[in-house]
Amino acid sequence: MAHDDGGGPAAGPGTPILEIRDLVKHFPLTRGVLFRKQVGAVKAVDGVSFDLHQGETLGIVGESGCGKSTVARLLVGLERPTSGQIRYRGEDISTLSARALRAVRRNIQMVFQDPYTSLNPRMTVGDIIGEPYEIHPEAAPKRDRRRKVQELLEVVGLNPEFIHRYPHQFSGGQRQRIGIARGLALRPEIIVADEPVSALDVSVQAQVVNLLEELQREFALSYVFIAHDLSVVRHISDRVAVMYLGRLAETGTQEQIYDHPTHPYTQALLSAVPVPDPDARTHRDRILLAGDVPSPANPPSGCRFRTRCWKARQLCTDVVPPLDVPEEFRGTASPAGHASACHFAEERHVVPSE
Ligand SMILES: Nc1ncnc2c1ncn2[C@@H]1O[C@H](COP(=O)(O)OP(=O)(O)OP(=O)(O)O)[C@@H](O)[C@H]1O
Ligand code: SF4
Ligand SMILES: [Mg+2]
Numbered sequence: 248m249a250h251d252d253g254g255g256p257a258a259g260p261g262t263p264i265l266e267i268r269d270l271v272k273h274f275p276l277t278r279g280v281l282f283r284k285q286v287g288a289v290k291a292v293d294g295v296s297f298d299l300h301q302g303e304t305l306g307i308v309g310e311s312g313c314g315k316s317t318v319a320r321l322l323v324g325l326e327r328p329t330s331g332q333i334r335y336r337g338e339d340i341s342t343l344s345a346r347a348l349r350a351v352r353r354n355i356q357m358v359f360q361d362p363y364t365s366l367n368p369r370m371t372v373g374d375i376i377g378e379p380y381e382i383h384p385e386a387a388p389k390r391d392r393r394r395k396v397q398e399l400l401e402v403v404g405l406n407p408e409f410i411h412r413y414p415h416q417f418s419g420g421q422r423q424r425i426g427i428a429r430g431l432a433l434r435p436e437i438i439v440a441d442e443p444v445s446a447l448d449v450s451v452q453a454q455v456v457n458l459l460e461e462l463q464r465e466f467a468l469s470y471v472f473i474a475h476d477l478s479v480v481r482h483i484s485d486r487v488a489v490m491y492l493g494r495l496a497e498t499g500t501q502e503q504i505y506d507h508p509t510h511p512y513t514q515a516l517l518s519a520v521p522v523p524d525p526d527a528r529t530h531r532d533r534i535l536l537a538g539d540v541p542s543p544a545n546p547p548s549g550c551r552f553r554t555r556c557w558k559a560r561q562l563c564t565d566v567v568p569p570l571d572v573p574e575e576f577r578g579t580a581s582p583a584g585h586a587s588a589c590h591f592a593e594e595r596h597v598v599p600s601e
Contacts, residue, residue: 262337263298264437264469265322265355270295270331272317276544290543291317293493294331296570299437304463304470306480306501308516309490310540315473316360318490319441322471323357324348335437353383356435360442362422366414372425373410376400379432386433399428402465404458420451424458431462439471444479456483477513478520481505489513492551493543495570499585507582509573509592512552518597532597550590562590 273288292314299305307315320326322333324340333341340351356379359365366375376396380387387395397407403424414422423443430438440459444452460483462468474480480487487504489496489512497510508514511534518534538555541547550568553559573592576584583594 264301264336265299265471266332266334266337267298267322268296268332268334270318270321270333271329272314272321272326273329287544290493290546292321292328293543293546295490295493295495297488297495297498299469299471301436301469302463302467303485304472304483306484306487307471307473307490308475308477308480308487309496310475312540312543313490314493314543315475315490316441319357319439319471319473322437322439323355324352325357349383353386353433354435355437355439356430356433358423358426358430358438358440358443361446362414362419362426363446365426366422368414371411371413372400372417375414375425376428376432379429383433395432396428399431402431402462403428418451419447420455423447423455427455427458427462431466434466435468437469437471439473441473442475443472445474445476452479459483476520477505477516489516492540492546494551495586495588496552497585497587497589498570503582503585505598507585507594508597509583509585509587509594510552510589511556511558511595513587514595514597520598522598532595534597550588552589558591560591566590 270292271294272292273290275285276287276289277283278286295318297305307318309315317326321328328341331341332339335351335355340348343351373393373396376399377392380392393410397410400407400409405421405424405428414425417425443459444455447455459470463470470483472480472483481501484501486498486500488498489504489510491512496512497504497508504513505517508517515534515536518532522531536555541551541554547554549565550556550559550563553563556563568588568590570586570588572584572586
């Protein structure tokens with residue numbers, strides 16, 4: 248299948264396809280029925296910045312409630328940001344009119360977490376995969392749609408004859424393939440996959456991840472791949488962003504994050520990743536996180552991780568640590584020289600490298 252360009256100026260080499268700057272999404276907390284009064288806000292996303300380059304996979308990882316799905320929904324235009332920028336090929340799409348945004352959204356599609364609930368049980372697979380053509384009729388003339396849907400079924404490894412079946416006639420893995428086919432229907436450049444394998448059996452997860460990797464090569468896709476577990480994104484990600492309570496804690500290449508983490512939160516997450524080799528397991532440094540994630544309606548001052556951090560000092564309460572390369576590593580080739588939002592960032596080897 249040819250990749251038809253959805254338009255827009257071509258990004259030069261090295262220009263990110265997506266640039267996210269200071270992205271904020273606050274959901275108002277209201278009280279009262281008749282006179283709804285805002286009494287606060289859930290700071291679901293609170294100043295997130297990152298780039299996505301053409302053809303790369305950025306993994307976003309963090310515990311439940313840290314704002315991953317909200318970031319995903321902002322990127323694909325399902326939510327409007329409170330403030331901040333989402334630049335697609337250099338153009339800020341967060342302030343576009345609904346009509347202009349619709350055209351851009353063809354190029355940024357989402358694959359949802361739960362294939363059991365995200366597919367309408369009353370629609371045939373053909374109608375589900377072809378639904379994006381109803382919203383963007385210019386993408387495929389009516390007479391071509393059936394053929395296109397059958398091609399998409401084939402591309403995701405399903406029998407094109409299944410076009411008249413219903414979601415309940417498929418397994419979880421097959422349903423996620425249907426969700427992926429729908430995400431591909433408009434030939435997007437970017438796919439935001441929000442925990443695409445979290446609801447699947449471990450044995451099926453690898454198959455779906457492999458499919459996503461094959462599709463990336465075939466269609467030159469760029470991925471934002473979200474997971475709550477660092478082990479899931481390890482092999483698919485070129486770069487990884489670790490998220491905590493609405494902010495990014497640490498970003499770096501796959502190797503930097505897994506082998507040279509400098510943020511205590513990343514180190515704690517990594518130490519909890521299952522290690523299959525029993526020998527390696529005995530050598531790992533297990534960090535048990537104390538306490539729960541604080542409420543995003545009332546996040547701690549300074550460093551948001553300080554209520555659970557074993558290294559916290561007064562500075563962590565008083566000053567927000569910027570997401571930056573630690574000073575001692577700036578300009579060096581050290582793998583620890585990547586962005587970490589910690590006043591006392593330092594390497595700690597938590598798991599034996601592969
Ligand atoms: N529409 C909304 N209105 C109010 N609060 C919301 C809304 N959507 C999300 N939130 C809140 O924002 C925070 C972040 O939610 P989000 O779904 O983005 O987290 P997540 O990292 O995807 O979590 P999970 O791993 O459970 O999917 C949570 O506290 C959630 O309750
Ligand atoms: S800034 Fe302080 S509280 Fe935050 S992660 Fe670093 S040491 Fe811990
Ligand atoms: Mg989520």
